[in-house]
Amino acid sequence: MGAGIIGLATAFRLARRGHAVTLFDPAPATGATRAAAGMIAPSAEIAPGEESNYRFQRGAMDAWRTMADEIAAVVGREVAIVQTGTLIVGWDASDRRLIEQFRVVAEEFGAPMRGVTRDEQPQLFEGLTTRITEGLVMDDDGWLDPDEAVTLLMAANEALGVRLVRERVRSARAVDGGVVVESDSGETTANYGIVATGASGLPDGLTVPKSPTVRPVRGVTVRVQSLDRSALPTVRAYVRGRAFYMVSRPGGYCVLGATAEEKPQPLVEVGELQRLLRDGLDIVPELESAPLLEVRNGLRPATTDLRPFFVALEEPGWRWSSGHYRHGVTLAPLAALDALGAIPS
Numbered sequence: 001m002g003a004g005i006i007g008l009a010t011a012f013r014l015a016r017r018g019h020a021v022t023l024f025d026p027a028p029a030t031g032a033t034r035a036a037a038g039m040i041a042p043s044a045e046i047a048p049g050e051e052s053n054y055r056f057q058r059g060a061m062d063a064w065r066t067m068a069d070e071i072a073a074v075v076g077r078e079v080a081i082v083q084t085g086t087l088i089v090g091w092d093a094s095d096r097r098l099i100e101q102f103r104v105v106a107e108e109f110g111a112p113m114r115g116v117t118r119d120e121q122p123q124l125f126e127g128l129t130t131r132i133t134e135g136l137v138m139d140d141d142g143w144l145d146p147d148e149a150v151t152l153l154m155a156a157n158e159a160l161g162v163r164l165v166r167e168r169v170r171s172a173r174a175v176d177g178g179v180v181v182e183s184d185s186g187e188t189t190a191n192y193g194i195v196a197t198g199a200s201g202l203p204d205g206l207t208v209p210k211s212p213t214v215r216p217v218r219g220v221t222v223r224v225q226s227l228d229r230s231a232l233p234t235v236r237a238y239v240r241g242r243a244f245y246m247v248s249r250p251g252g253y254c255v256l257g258a259t260a261e262e263k264p265q266p267l268v269e270v271g272e273l274q275r276l277l278r279d280g281l282d283i284v285p286e287l288e289s290a291p292l293l294e295v296r297n298g299l300r301p302a303t304t305d306l307r308p309f310f311v312a313l314e315e316p317g318w319r320w321s322s323g324h325y326r327h328g329v330t331l332a333p334l335a336a337l338d339a340l341g342a343i344p345s
C-alpha cells in the first residue's frame with residue numbers, strides 16, 4: 001500500500017525474490033518522493049542526538065549502488081548515483097558558528113570531513129557569493145535523481161509482474177491466514193500486507209500496538225535552470241539560522257530546498273517560498289536570472305524520535321514501513337531489505 005519510493009523499492013525487492021506483489025496507490029510517487037531533492041547525504045545530515053540515524057545511513061550509498069545494479073539487471077538501465085560530496089558554508093558569523101557546532105558533532109560521530117578555503121580551491125566555490133570564503137566538505141555524500149529512480153523502479157516492477165492498482169485503500173484487515181484490503185474496485189486478498197503510505201499513516205482497520213506514530217512535516221523544493229555544479233559538491237548553507245541547499249544536475253537543472261514546516265497541508269505558502277528563494281539568492285547570486293521551472297511540495301513522515309521503523313501491526317500479517325522523514329530516498333533500499341526479512345520466501 002503506497003507507491004512512494006519506500007513502497008516502490010519494497011515491491012521491487014519482494015517481486016525480485018519471487019513474490020506476487022500488488023501495489024495500491026491512487027497517485028503513485030506524487031507524495032514526499034516527488035518533492036525530494038534526492039541527496040544521499042549521511043554526513044551533511046548529521047544532527048545532535050541523531051547518531052544512530054547517521055550510523056544507519058552510512059551504508060545507504062552502497063545499498064543504493066546494489067539496488068541500482070538489481071534494477072539494471074531487470075530494465076537494462078541503472079539509476080545514476082553520483083558521489084560528489086557536500087560543501088557546507090555559512091552566510092554570516094552566526095551561521096559560521098552553527099557550522100562550527102556541526103563540525104564538533106560530526107567529529108564526535110567520526111564522519112570524514114575537511115576544511116576548505118576559496119583561496120586554495122576556488123573551483124569548489126563556483127557560483128557562490130564572494131562573501132563566502134571557507135567551508136567544510138563531506139566527501140562521502142552524493143545524490144540521485146528521485147524522478148529517475150521512480151521511473152526505473154516502476155518499469156522494473158512492471159517487468160517483474162507487480163500489479164499496480166491506481167486506487168486508494170479505504171480499509172484493511174486480517175483474515176484467517178491472510179490479509180484483505182478494500183479499495184474502490186472491491187476487496188483484494190493476500191498472504192501479507194505492508195503499509196508504506198508515508199505521512200498518511202494507517203488506513204482504517206489497522207492499528208499499531210504502541211508507538212511509533214507519524215506526523216507530517218511539510219517541505220518545498222524549487223526547480224530552476226541555473227549553473228551546472230553537478231561535478232562539484234552539493235551546496236548546503238546556513239543562512240540566518242535556516243538551512244538551504246542546491247543540488248545541481250548535469251545540464252544545470254538545480255533543486256533548491258527545502259522548507260520544513262510542522263504543517264499537514266500539502267501546499268506552498270508565499271512566505272515559505274519567499275524565505276527559501278531569498279536564502280538561495282544570498283548564497284548563489286546568479287539565481288537572480290534563473291528560469292523558474294517548478295515548485296514541488298511534500299509531507300515528510302516524521303516520528304517523535306526522528307527514526308524510521310518497520311513494525312508488525314496488531315492485525316496479523318500486516319507490517320508498517322514509515323518514519324523516513326528527511327531520508328526516505330536515502331533509506332529506500334534498506335527499508336526494502338526490512339520487508340525481505342519479514343516476509344517468508
Ligand SMILES: Cc1cc2nc3c(=O)[nH]c(=O)nc-3n(C[C@H](O)[C@H](O)[C@H](O)COP(=O)(O)OP(=O)(O)OC[C@H]3O[C@@H](n4cnc5c(N)ncnc54)[C@H](O)[C@@H]3O)c2cc1C
Nearest residue numbers: 002004006031032033037038039169198219327328329330
Ligand atoms: C521537500 C523535501 C525534500 C526531501 N529531500 C530528500 C533528500 O534529498 N533525500 C532523502 O533521502 N529524502 C528526502 N526527503 C524525504 C523523502 O522524500 C521521504 O522520506 C520519502 O519520500 C518518504 O517516502 P514514502 O514512500 O514513505 O512516502 P511518499 O513518497 O509520501 O509516498 C506515500 C504514497 O502513499 C500513497 N498513499 C497514501 N495513502 C494511501 C492509501 N490509503 N492507499 C494507497 N496509497 C496511499 C500516496 O499516494 C503516496 O504516493 C525529502 C522530502 C521533502 C518533502
